[in-house]
Amino acid sequence: MTSKKRLTLYFYQNLGKLFYAMAAADKKVHNTEINILKELVKAKWLDLDPTNDVFDTDAAYQIEIVFDWLNKEELLNAESCFNDFLNYKREQSHLFTDEVKALILKTASDIAHAFAGINKSELILLAKLDIELKKV
Secondary structure, three states: OOOOOOOOHHHHHHHHHHHHHHHHOOOOOOHHHHHHHHHHHHHHHOOOOOOEOOOOOEOOHHHHHHHHHHHHHOOOOHHHHHHHHHHHHHHOHHHOOHHHHHHHHHHHHHHHHHOOOOOHHHHHHHHHHHHHHHOO
């Protein structure tokens, strides 16, 4: 019997940081990047895991909540958010199944391509993310 690992609110909040880093890599978050993120949360992330928050809302919405908050407040830059995600991933590597890794890369890539294709800063972040996710 295999048991499925349940993801946490903190997991989804760190994904919000990662996806914000991808969108903010070029120093500007565009509406198309926000729209792609929201579409992917609804289409892909909501069905990933049954975890809910204290309001009984799907925890995957934490991705959008954190992303929106970072975008509005502009408290952290893309590099800080990316590094926060990497630190979390290294501490909680057991949560990063092949399915989760693939979905993370797909989401990050779609955000990077959302506005006028991919630029150099987004390409660098995607490469770093890909390398990190391939580590055990």
